[in-house]
Amino acid sequence: MSTETMTRAEAAPAVLPVGRYGYDQIDRTFLRERIEQFRDQVNRRIAGDLTEEEFKPLRLMNGLYLQLHAYMLRVAVPYGTLGSKQVRALARIAREFDKGYGHFTTRQNIQFNWIKLEDTVAALEVLAEADMHAIQTSGNCIRNITSDEFAGAAKDELLDPRVHAEILRQWSTLHPEFTFLPRKFKFAISGSPHDRVVARFHDIGLIARPGPHGRPVFEVFVGGGLGRTPIVGVSLRDDLPEEDLLAYMEAILRVYNAHGRRDNIYKARIKILVQALGTDEFRRQVEEEFVAMDRARYRIEPGLVEAIKARFGAPAFAPAGEAVAVLAEDRRRDIAFDAWVRTNTHEHKAPGYISVVISLKPAGGIPGDATAEQLDLLADLADEFSFGELRVTHLQNVVLGHVRQDQLHTVWQRLSQAGLGTANVNFITDIVACPGLDYCALANARSIPIAQKLSSRFANLELQREIGDLRINISGCINACGHHHAAHLGILGVDKRGQEAFQITLGGSGEEDASIGQILGPAMAEDETVDAVSRLIDLYLVRRENGERFLDTYRRVGTAAFKDVVYAPA
Amino acid sequence: MDIRSNRRDADGQSVITANRLLDGITVWRAADGSWKERITESAPVSNTDVEDLLSSLQGKAQELGLVGVYGVQVQDDTDGKIIPVTSRERIRAFGPSVHPEFSPL
Ligand code: HEM
Ligand code: SF4
Numbered sequence: 001m002s003t004e005t006m007t008r009a010e011a012a013p014a015v016l017p018v019g020r021y022g023y024d025q026i027d028r029t030f031l032r033e034r035i036e037q038f039r040d041q042v043n044r045r046i047a048g049d050l051t052e053e054e055f056k057p058l059r060l061m062n063g064l065y066l067q068l069h070a071y072m073l074r075v076a077v078p079y080g081t082l083g084s085k086q087v088r089a090l091a092r093i094a095r096e097f098d099k100g101y102g103h104f105t106t107r108q109n110i111q112f113n114w115i116k117l118e119d120t121v122a123a124l125e126v127l128a129e130a131d132m133h134a135i136q137t138s139g140n141c142i143r144n145i146t147s148d149e150f151a152g153a154a155k156d157e158l159l160d161p162r163v164h165a166e167i168l169r170q171w172s173t174l175h176p177e178f179t180f181l182p183r184k185f186k187f188a189i190s191g192s193p194h195d196r197v198v199a200r201f202h203d204i205g206l207i208a209r210p211g212p213h214g215r216p217v218f219e220v221f222v223g224g225g226l227g228r229t230p231i232v233g234v235s236l237r238d239d240l241p242e243e244d245l246l247a248y249m250e251a252i253l254r255v256y257n258a259h260g261r262r263d264n265i266y267k268a269r270i271k272i273l274v275q276a277l278g279t280d281e282f283r284r285q286v287e288e289e290f291v292a293m294d295r296a297r298y299r300i301e302p303g304l305v306e307a308i309k310a311r312f313g314a315p316a317f318a319p320a321g322e323a324v325a326v327l328a329e330d331r332r333r334d335i336a337f338d339a340w341v342r343t344n345t346h347e348h349k350a351p352g353y354i355s356v357v358i359s360l361k362p363a364g365g366i367p368g369d370a371t372a373e374q375l376d377l378l379a380d381l382a383d384e385f386s387f388g389e390l391r392v393t394h395l396q397n398v399v400l401g402h403v404r405q406d407q408l409h410t411v412w413q414r415l416s417q418a419g420l421g422t423a424n425v426n427f428i429t430d431i432v433a434c435p436g437l438d439y440c441a442l443a444n445a446r447s448i449p450i451a452q453k454l455s456s457r458f459a460n461l462e463l464q465r466e467i468g469d470l471r472i473n474i475s476g477c478i479n480a481c482g483h484h485h486a487a488h489l490g491i492l493g494v495d496k497r498g499q500e501a502f503q504i505t506l507g508g509s510g511e512e513d514a515s516i517g518q519i520l521g522p523a524m525a526e527d528e529t530v531d532a533v534s535r536l537i538d539l540y541l542v543r544r545e546n547g548e549r550f551l552d553t554y555r556r557v558g559t560a561a562f563k564d565v566v567y568a569p570a
Numbered sequence: 571m572d573i574r575s576n577r578r579d580a581d582g583q584s585v586i587t588a589n590r591l592l593d594g595i596t597v598w599r600a601a602d603g604s605w606k607e608r609i610t611e612s613a614p615v616s617n618t619d620v621e622d623l624l625s626s627l628q629g630k631a632q633e634l635g636l637v638g639v640y641g642v643q644v645q646d647d648t649d650g651k652i653i654p655v656t657s658r659e660r661i662r663a664f665g666p667s668v669h670p671e672f673s674p675l
Contacts, residue, residue, distance in 0.1 A: 046592065048632045066637060068662045069672075070594035099672060114672075116593035366668055437658060438666035445657070448668045498656035 016313030018387040019081045019152060019401065021166045023131040031128045034135065038062050039121045046118070061141075063134025064120055067439050073115040073123060074137040079147035079165040079189075080108035080392045084379040087390055089130035091375035097123045102375060104360060104368040106432060106483055107186070108146045108392045109137055113439050135173070140180060142172035145187045148196045149393040152315075153355045153401040155347040158209045159216055161191035163309050164245065167300065171246050178253055183268035185253070186225075191216075193512070198394060200224045200233045200514035201486055203270050204252065215302065216242045222252060223274030223282070226480035230516045231271040234279045236286065242305065244290075247298035251290040255282070315387040315402050320352025326406035327354070337412055339461065340423035345408070346399075354408060356386075356400040357393070358415060359422040359430065363459035364452050367433045368396030377418050385411050394483075396432055397425065427464040428472060428537070429455040432483060436476030436493060437500065443476035445493025445500035446526075450474060453530045458537075467537060470550045471509075486510035488551040489536065490517040491529060502529040506536070506562060507554050518559065521567050535565040583614040584643045585652060586627065587662070588636035596662050596674075597636070599627075605636070607674045609652050609663040614644055 016022045038058070045055040059065075063074040075090070082090075090110055094102045097119050098112040105111055115123060127133055136143055145165045152160040168187060172178060178185070188197040189206040199205025201224040211217030218240040224233025240248055256270045259277075274282045331338040346355040358378070361367050370378070378398060382390045385407050386400040393399055403411055415421040424430050431454060434440065436447030451474055458464055473487035477494075484490030490505035501523035508517030524532060537550070539562060544553040554562060578584060586599040587609075597605040598612035606612060615623060620641045627639045642659045644652050654660050665673030 051632070052637050066589060066594055068658075069596055069665065070589075099669075113666075118592050437661055438668050443658070446661070446667060452668070498658075500657045 016311060017083045017389070018313040018315050019162065019389045019391075020078070020083060020312065021169075021308065022311045022313070027131070028128070031131075031133055034062070034133070035121060035124050035128060038124065042117060042121060059117075059120075060138040061135065062120070062124065063137040064115070064117070065138065065441075067113065067435075067441050068437075069439065070114045071117055071120065072439065073112045073120065073134055074105075075110050075112070075127060075132060075134050076137050076144040077108050077110060077132075077392050078169055079145055079151065079162045080149055080394075081147075081151070081162065082382075082390045082392065083130075084382040084388045084390065086130040086132055087375050087379035087382065089126050089132060091372040091379065092126055093123050094370075094372040094375060096126075100372050101369050102372075103366075103435065104370065104392050104396045104398065106394050106396065106434070106481060107144060108394055109144055110392070111435070113435070138184075140183050140185075142175070142178055142181075142185045142187065145169050145172070145189060146197055146202075146394060147188065148190045148192055149357075149391045149397075149399045150196065150346050150355050150401065151191065151391075153346075153348050153350075153353075154192055155349045156194055157192040157349065159191040161189045161206075161208050163305060163312065164206070164208060164216070164218075164242075165189050166308055166312075167246070167305070168249070171249070177257065181253075181257060183270075185256075185270070195511045195514075196394075198483065198486060198510040198514075201226055201230075201483070201510055202233065204249065205233055211239070211241065218242070218245060220248065220252075223271040223279075224514075225269050225271040226483060226485050227269070228478050228480075229269075229271065230480065230485040231275065232514045232516065233271075234274060236279070236283050243300050244295065244298075245300055247293060247295045248286070248290055250298055251286045251293060254289050254293075255285045313387075315389075317350040317353060317402070318404065320350075321406075323352035323405040327408055330409040334409070336423075337409055339465075340412055340421060341408065343423045343427065344425045348402065350402070352405055353402050354405050356403050356408070356411060357425045358398045358400065358420050359424055360397050360420075361424060361430050361455065362419055362422050363429065364456040366448050367431050367451050367455075370398075374418055374420060377414070377420070381411060381414060395430065397430070423461060424464055426469045426471070428458045428467050428470045429464060430471075431455060432471075432473040432487070434475050434482035436474070436482075440476055442479060443493060444478075444495035445476050445502060447474040447476040447482055447491075447493060450491060450502065450526055450529060453526070454533060457530060457534065467541070468549055470537075472533075473508075483510060484508070485516045486514070487517060488549070488554070489533065491533075494523045496523060501525060504529065504532060504536075504566070506559065507551065509551060520559070520563055532566045536562055539565045578617050578620070578641065578643045580617060582617045582643050582646065582655075584617055584620045584641040585609065585612040585614050585654075586620070586623065586639065587612075587642050587659075588631065588634075588639040591632075591635045591637050594637075598663070605634070609654075610675065612652060614652060615641075617641075617643070 044050045065072045098114045103111045188202040190197040191208040205221035207219040220236045221233035391399040431451045433447040433451040437443035471488045473483045474491040475482035475484040492503045504520045505517030601613035
């Protein structure tokens with residue numbers, strides 16, 4: 001892989017996309033061939049030459065699911081970074097092939113819920129024109145590699161993880177050994193000590209930092225996951241040198257591929273294997289594989305990293321000038337703007353710049369949904385204010401990475417006019433919700449309506465500020481696509497003899513202090529659940545001590561008191 | 571098909587459903603054997619007969635242009651309205667609850 005990438009990387013395109021790897025002719029030809037192959041498969045399916053059983057794995061390899069009301073297309077956003085042209089392509093798909101919406105997901109993908117089989121190839125062509133695809137968004141392969149939404153921008157970042165995400169993406173894409181793994185396999189990578197990628201709940205989570213001689217080293221978490229059996233990943237090593245990154249990943253995948261259970265999907269994830277062998281034994285086997293393999297073949301030379309990096313466009317930051325002073329003055333003049341800046345921005349490493357989180361969680365809205373018009377606006381704002389680049393967050397919001405501080409007020413006004421100015425990031429209404437039973441064929445219960453009810457109940461911004469940081473995540477079934485276990489307050493839809501019901505979990509976290517939320521008690525009806533959340537919040541407000549978040553109070557006070565306010569008779 | 575969708579009482583009634591191959595849209599079988607987007611136009615079948623009907627239709631899914639043909643039990647005593655017993659099938663029938671404008675009805 002390395003020599004090929006090297007020669008390809010030398011032929012860099014003239015204009016490089018900021019924050020992303022610039023495709024070349026080989027990538028584009030490959031995508032075209034895949035589309036032609038799929039066109040043929042679709043035609044054979046429609047003609048009756050392929051049965052549904054034969055066709056299903058083929059369509060899933062191209063990101064096409066069959067849901068409750070229609071087909072659903074899941075489009076990959078590698079490491080969460082999109083160019084404005086790509087965002088416009090997504091808007092076009094929403095408009096021409098869907099009902100005017102896209103839904104951003106917890107794995108930095110976007111889903112379209114109303115795609116027709118007969119239109120899928122045309123939709124894939126629109127994507128390919130913008131260097132996008134839906135490959136590896138389903139099936140037992142290495143899925144889209146997710147990364148930090150503030151990559152290359154955050155002040156607390158030690159190095160931009162997207163170059164290594166791209167190296168991993170190229171290595172994993174269509175890797176012959178890894179297209180039929182025992183189960184799907186998810187990577188996340190971050191270059192900040194503050195875990196914004198849920199590294200500890202991925203099959204492999206990587207945290208990069210600068211090492212000796214300025215070359216990166218990686219902490220490697222393995223065997224994390226949510227779903228039926230939520231497990232916090234274990235640190236396999238803390239000091240993996242950059243040059244061995246691919247060799248070591250390959251060694252982990254080989255051990256998994258050799259042992260992983262293919263007979264029982266509930267036991268097929270690497271997390272189960274790591275638990276069954278124990279961390280020490282798993283590590284020993286990986287090391288054994290690692291020393292036995294032809295490491296030279298996988299070695300990442302500094303030249304390769306430089307060549308990949310050279311295919312990434314870098315933002316040309318202007319000097320700070322008066323930008324900081326202008327922002328300070330704008331905040332003094334406009335209280336609503338000031339409130340939004342406090343919640344919806346993140347410190348940037350370049351003086352005079354700031355990162356902006358655009359909330360896709362308006363009061364009472366559907367978390368993660370964006371209309372075609374909103375997508376077009378986001379593309380315009382990315383072009384005008386952030387070097388043509390937009391990021392998707394795993395919390396179903398979007399980010400403008402690099403906005404000059406003296407332009408922030410204008411950005412906010414434009415967002416507000418389009419209903420995108422909600423100042424609630426990390427607050428109780430910044431809810432994560434999977435599609436749930438409104439769309440998903442696997443669901444037990446609806447996720448979105450309960451999110452909407454909670455969002456409406458707590459819409460008052462003053463109240464939200466009073467409550468402070470609180471993560472609510474909702475999944476419509478135990479697959480946990482909405483990451484409910486990783487939430488301070490999680491909600492899980494269950495099936496009670498064909499009717500919807502909800503369990504509450506408390507105490508989860510997806511960050512450095514990763515923990516799994518614990519079930520509070522028996523499942524309840526939807527409205528009871530919304531009331532129960534209110535009572536939990538009331539208790540927290542009474543019991544919290546200086547500056548505690550909900551999670552801190554819960555961890556200090558313990559489950560019993562919280563359980564009482566929900567289940568004890570009044 | 572998922573066990574939850576196939577839950578049937580011996581003395582109940584069911585309607586027959588599938589998704590259309592070409593666009594994935596949910597359809598329901600009418601009395602004349604055609605397939606309608608509205609559950610209101612479907613024809614309930616007694617659960618004693620439904621298995622036989624299903625196995626004959628499942629064999630013909632391809633020629634009918636359908637995917638995943640199965641039976642859905644409907645409620646009794648609803649004044650002639652056809653309402654599936656499970657939440658899942660009610661949402662399939664009436665559309666996503668969060669976008670009433672997308673409902674087929
Ligand atoms: C709507 C159609 C969807 C289907 C059919 C689906 C299916 C599944 C299944 C079967 C699992 C369990 C896999 C396992 O444990 O091995 C799962 C887990 C998961 N899915 Fe989805 N999902 C859907 C939507 C989503 C969405 C919208 C997201 C966000 C991208 C998502 C992200 C995840 C995550 C994060 C997990 C947990 C992975 C883990 O166990 O570590 N899924 N999904
Ligand atoms: S958690 Fe369950 S209901 Fe929600 S999207 Fe995943 S599979 Fe569907």
